[in-house]
Amino acid sequence: MAAPQKFLNFIDSNVPKLIDRLAEAVAIPSISGDASRRQDVYKMGSWLEAQLNKFGVKTEAIPLGQEHIEGQVLELPPAIVGRIGEDPKKKTILIYGHFDVQPANVSDGWNTDPFKMHFDKESGRMYGRGTTDDKGPIMGWLNVLEAHHSLGIELPVNMRFCFEGMEESGSEGLDEFIGTEAKKGNDGWFGGVDCVCISDNYWLNDRTPALTYGLRGLTYFNVLVSGPGADLHSGIFGGAVYEPMTALIALMGKLVTQDGQILIPGVYDGIKPAASDELEIYEKLDYSVQDLEASAGGKIAISDDKSTVLMARMRNPSLSLHGIEGAFSGVGAKTVIPATVGGKFSLRLVPPQQPDDIRAKVERYLEAEFAKLNTKCTMKIEYLHGGIPWVADHRHWNYQAAKNATERRTSSGGSIPVTLTFAENLGVNVLLLPMGRGDDGAQ
Template sequence: MGLLHIPGKKMNPRAAPYILLVISAVQGFRYSELEQHVNSKQEEYVEALREWVAIESDSSNVLKRPDLHHMMEKAAQKLRLMGGMVELVDIGQQELPDGQTLALPKVVTAQFGSDPNKRTVCIYGHVDVQPAKMDDGWATDPYNLTDINGNLYGRGASDNKAPVLAWIHAVEAYQALHMELPVNVKFIIEGMEETGSNGLEDMIVAQRDIFFSDVDYIIISDCGWLSRRPALTYGTRGNCYFFAEIEGPKQDLHSGVYGGTVIEPMTDLIGILDTLIDPNGKILIPGIREAVAPLSDEEWKMYQDIQFDLENYKNKIGVDQLMYNSKVDLLAHMWRYPTVSIHGIQGAFSDHGTKTVIPAKVVAKFSIRQVPNMDPAVVKKQVTDYLHLVFSKRKSPNKLKVTMVIGAKPWLADTQDPVFEAGKAAIKRVFNVDPDLIREGATIPIARTFQDVTGKSIIMMPIGGFDDGLHSQNEKMSRYNYIEGTKYFIAYLHEVSLIKKTSV
């Protein structure tokens, strides 16, 4: 089975017991029956997704909180009907900006099987969604799943309702055919991922020696493929998000009356923002680039082998030119080098029309996607010290305040871990190709939380397409990815069962 080794890499000895078991146990897996069952249930699966998408579980809108509670209850009920040991775990209250509190949606946990002789996998997912409305530019009602040419359009279809359902369907398939689950399966499903997973870390810490005590591997499917080739994800970048506030006059001023007489906060702000990054993408903050390990020859070879088309990428996002012209350079700067992005300026005039105002206070919002070897606490000091130094050179009477509001760490896994070998084998069985091993440029903080708190091996197993439009208009999940993804998860439960309990 050639899929069990990455060219140019030495085989991790932990993978050897897995390989021997694969050779001895493949014949006992009744995959074709499970595959046929999934094919026969396609319309039921689509209808289940339609019901979930119809619930406006927008975690950012407090007015939608009843819908979010309903969504959690619906997920719990689905798992109860399958015979799982289900709990709705109270994770407390959310404090709103006006000082009021609101109940956080309960976290759904479920367990199927508790055989101590079997591996135990824990599936993480979320069922809250980003805001969506027709006025945003949707071609279809975002909360009415619409099938167009094999694509299932709807908010949350890909992020993350279809992947969660696919895992549930995988367990259901074994049950429907009266096949014993090859591993114990646990679920942890939350409802606040899109707004920062409020309360979840405390719950994970509290459950570390209870719910997670017998878990061997934690699986996250909250990401997507890079191309049309299936992928396994082994790393994400972190995120340090900053507010840079400059305050001047006690109130907004008329530019015709006061322009030219005051030193304007907006001018100061634009001036210091311009010193963060140069036109070629080079971060100018001292110490940031120096903390990053250089791209190794092994990584270069891995990136070179990944299926990725620069022209398709440009067409997808609608640009004529990218920052880098080679696939390896682009992927490296997307995944394993830090970047600075400026997101907006609060306090600046942004409505239609004209307004001749000098804002008294403006707040820039920018982020630095960080990578392994970078520490958020160090990045905070580097950015704060640098901006104050740059600002001091302007000799402005205005006041600067720099605040880091998010300090999420990056996550990186060992691709030689047996859990990845099992993933490659499952992809080979279902899609008949070897997967790309990719990293994710975005931040999925829960992966690092699971890693740090539980000490378990983490793997990301996406089934979403590269063109699903997550967080955007016309989000979709292709019927193909949804159905074949369910088969892939079925196969994975078998493959991971082949890892000996004594091998780690």
């Protein structure tokens, strides 16, 4: 069902105002992983609640408990839930989004201040942290609500909303809330929900809208190597002591090959090779190696073959090295021997891989490799978080409705762990309806 013309006209004639609303949201640096920005996450939640209220949505801020971060105990940002429409004859759709963002600094390579949205009129693109992940898609729903509200058009469905402020930091607290409410059945916050729609991922390229019916899982590790009691001067101690960085770099070098093959024994166990009809899907998708390289901003595709690249990002596991905590990471030249260094890496998982099993395999492998190093340093492995991979039924009416409005279906590489929480707890179909393009530069 196409949108009514007056709805489309409303959107077209309000573009500057709608863009300003996104800029207002981007300007609140709601970084959930940074304790010093926690007030901004609270502020962003309140801002969002006020917006929803304006368009007739009844809201509630749900406390989700506390967390320990950087040596402090902080209140988790409340989930903002809302409802509009109570017609038993209509379908009830639950919308999910998150209003927190990843950290961002100009020194990361931004051309403009990431928290002051820059609208490039020439290309029509908007630059700013959260424009696509995930404030932009939330604004998409606000735009829908505002149009219906202003024009006096009745919403064709009952809508429920669940927006969280901890998605970039493991969705702390949300699973418990969803689980508890789901157990209450029709008396809970999600009572009567017929299906879920999540807009927190991306098209495959920059021209073809896509639907997503699969997500890779995640396991994230921090392997800590320690030696001296404090950072040492390499002029004084260099050569005379075992250095934690030397051991950590050796360990991190044993995880994955340059072309992405994971070296942890047993990690590929049970993953089925693609059948010929699955290969056909990849072959037919509107996508090219050039699309990938354009969105990556560099000629770095793992292969010149389209299907190989698509399978690498969608249906195969991967391992990325993210960085090192505790070593010298500033500009310039510091001649330090760091005392304790933590190597951060994560694996993207696909069925039938399970985080707990992969975790055991990673730990066993790292311990064996560390023993071989024969260093006097010590190692500790921290498991930071995990999420299992997910696949949905793309024949469901929820997907068919979305398909009628868009064009393609895909399986996607990224992890949105809450997808699975909704699917398991509510027992309804979950649709991933990306609003962002493949070259949006989400992290």
